[in-house]
Amino acid sequence: MEQQILILIYLLASVSFIMGLKMLSHPLTARKGNLIAAAGMAIAIFGTIFLYKNLETGLGLGNYSWIFSGLLLGTIVGTVVARKVKMTSMPEMVSMFNGMGGACAALISIVEFDHLSHLLANNPAESISAHQPMVLVIVLGLIIGTISFAGSMIAWGKLNGNIGDLSFKGQSVLNLLILAIILVLAVLLILNPANTVLIYIILILAVIYGIMFVMPIGGADMPVVISLLNSFTGVAAAFGGFLYDNKVMLTGGILVGAAGTFLTLLMCKAMNRSLKNVLIGSFGGNKTIAGGTSSNFQGTVKEISMSDAATVLAYAHKVMIVPGYGLAVAQAQHVCHELEKTLTERGVEVSYAIHPVAGRMPGHMNVLLAEADVPYEKLEEMEQANESFKQTDVTLVLGANDVVNPAAKTDPSSPIYGMPILDVELSKNVIVNKRSMKPGYAGIENELFFRPKTSMLFGDAKKVLQDLVAEIKAN
Amino acid sequence: MILMIFVGIEVIGRVPSVLHTPLMSGANAIHGVVIIGAIIVMGKAEPGNYLALTLGFLAVFLGTLNVVGGFVVTDRMLEMFKSKKKGN
Numbered sequence: 001m002e003q004q005i006l007i008l009i010y011l012l013a014s015v016s017f018i019m020g021l022k023m024l025s026h027p028l029t030a031r032k033g034n035l036i037a038a039a040g041m042a043i044a045i046f047g048t049i050f051l052y053k054n055l056e057t058g059l060g061l062g063n064y065s066w067i068f069s070g071l072l073l074g075t076i077v078g079t080v081v082a083r084k085v086k087m088t089s090m091p092e093m094v095s096m097f098n099g100m101g102g103a104c105a106a107l108i109s110i111v112e113f114d115h116l117s118h119l120l121a122n123n124p125a126e127s128i129s130a131h132q133p134m135v136l137v138i139v140l141g142l143i144i145g146t147i148s149f150a151g152s153m154i155a156w157g158k159l160n161g162n163i164g165d166l167s168f169k170g171q172s173v174l175n176l177l178i179l180a181i182i183l184v185l186a187v188l189l190i191l192n193p194a195n196t197v198l199i200y201i202i203l204i205l206a207v208i209y210g211i212m213f214v215m216p217i218g219g220a221d222m223p224v225v226i227s228l229l230n231s232f233t234g235v236a237a238a239f240g241g242f243l244y245d246n247k248v249m250l251t252g253g254i255l256v257g258a259a260g261t262f263l264t265l266l267m268c269k270a271m272n273r274s275l276k277n278v279l280i281g282s283f284g285g286n287k288t289i290a291g292g293t294s295s296n297f298q299g300t301v302k303e304i305s306m307s308d309a310a311t312v313l314a315y316a317h318k319v320m321i322v323p324g325y326g327l328a329v330a331q332a333q334h335v336c337h338e339l340e341k342t343l344t345e346r347g348v349e350v351s352y353a354i355h356p357v358a359g360r361m362p363g364h365m366n367v368l369l370a371e372a373d374v375p376y377e378k379l380e381e382m383e384q385a386n387e388s389f390k391q392t393d394v395t396l397v398l399g400a401n402d403v404v405n406p407a408a409k410t411d412p413s414s415p416i417y418g419m420p421i422l423d424v425e426l427s428k429n430v431i432v433n434k435r436s437m438k439p440g441y442a443g444i445e446n447e448l449f450f451r452p453k454t455s456m457l458f459g460d461a462k463k464v465l466q467d468l469v470a471e472i473k474a475n
Numbered sequence: 476m477i478l479m480i481f482v483g484i485e486v487i488g489r490v491p492s493v494l495h496t497p498l499m500s501g502a503n504a505i506h507g508v509v510i511i512g513a514i515i516v517m518g519k520a521e522p523g524n525y526l527a528l529t530l531g532f533l534a535v536f537l538g539t540l541n542v543v544g545g546f547v548v549t550d551r552m553l554e555m556f557k558s559k560k561k562g563n
Contacts, residue, residue: 017505017508020501020505021498021501021502021505024497024498024501024502024549025498030497030553031550031553031554033501034497034501034504034546034549034550034553035550037501037504037505037546038504038546038550041504041505041507041508041542041546044508044511045510045511045514045542048511048514048515049514049518052514052515052518061514061515061517061518061519063517063518063520063528063531064518066517066528066531066532066535067514067517067518067535069532070513070517070531070532070533070534070535070536070539071535071539073536073539074535074536074537074538074539074540074542074543075539075543077536077540077544078539078540078541078542078543078544078547079543079544079547081540081544082543082544082545082547082548082551083547083551085548090496090500090548090552091496093544093548094496094499094500094503094545094548096544097503097504097507097540097541097544097545097548098503098506098541100537100538100540100541100544101503101506101507101509101537101538101541103533103534103537104507104509104510104512104513104534104535104537104538104541105509105512107513107530107531107533107534107537108509108512108513108516108534110530111516111520111526111527111530111531111534112516114526114527115519115527145509223499226499227499230499230502230503230506231502233503233506233509234502234505234506236506236509237506237507237508237509237512240509240511240512241508241512243512244511244512244515246511246512246515248508248511249508249509249511249512252505252506252508253506253508253509255502255505256502256503256505256506257506259498259502260499260502260506263498263499263502364496366496367496367497367552
């Protein structure tokens, strides 16, 4: 009877995940969807704790004190961390939680393998072949979970700015080699599960592979990587589902695996990059070539003073704001909204042009601006914005770089060639706020800054915006 | 299983890029189902098997972190979309 209830609970939870994910993909229902999925998760967890029975022994689960203290501790830490994190550092947070999931899957595999090897050692009569499928599932779960964990940690560090890019010649070959060794060892282990040393070697190699795999990937591609690792963890969870013949783990894992992979591809498409490019890290590879050509255009950079910028903005009819990574880092979204309000009060038409990959993750900029109470109608998507630029007097670029780089359209040798960009040059004037002339994530110079229409306003986005607001109000 | 792959793709099929970040975060929380595996491992471990108990405990802890953190973060992101709509 209890087993039937548990099966029902799992079914319910699976349905809630599907519904939740479905609702998450529409702006209006998104929040409810998240809550539904969370509720599904809660009943699945408690259902497992109280109703699960080992089919062979017929015993329920023990060690309640351990389970509950783990749950409690995880809940407290998770809630505190998730509540305290700043909106701007959201992406690395997601990456970290993802890594935790991967680590969880890997740990399960280690424990289960240990269990299995004891079983085999104590019962020599037990036939190995009967357990081989299980070893396969365990090993795959371990490899994928570990790669996801190590990769996510590196991604987290990179988004934090604590870890830089590292790439060297032949890295992709070396990576493939490591992966090949891992697979060979995995096959050996499946053929002879008694050889327990192998699983630890696999573990170590998988950690190395995870690190090496994310290390060379440029910061701009990080969201794609996180999304990919996200789907990895999903697959690792699904292997856990096979292991325990657990329906909810299987459905949840596969669902995330498939959805994550698809989301990864969607993101790549938004940036006009192929997944292969992202993985091999062509940003890093092309950097030197691009650096060579970029030094060719040595136009003059025109600076604009704060008061001039304020005047130009205040007397414009239509202003477009292009927020980018710099705005996110400076946490200037609130001041940015203030500038927009100040201008609107003066009768200036203001709207925002949002590039699909603006900020640090696709959609991240929307979240940030939403946090600052910017009305939804003020945000224009790329195609719409590119139309609007034609009627725009002043475009204010705030800490965006690669997404407005005309080289993406004109220079086939550029690493970002082909990426859709915001055509800020269609507007009459462009004011670019940046901290310095340093190139953006793609590591290339931006020709835009040297164009006659463009004037530069150097400084931290937040400070510059505050000064601008003050200047305009004083006028 | 194949069915779930299709469901997964179908579900994400027409999502606006605005929601990529929350969606990723939500999916991230959902794959926290691994926690169920961790609970099972934990519950099955013999009281004397400290390797299993320690690793299992760690797994439950990390899994919970994934689930709870994932959902809370997603909710915070979405909260912003919602409050803004009410404001208007």
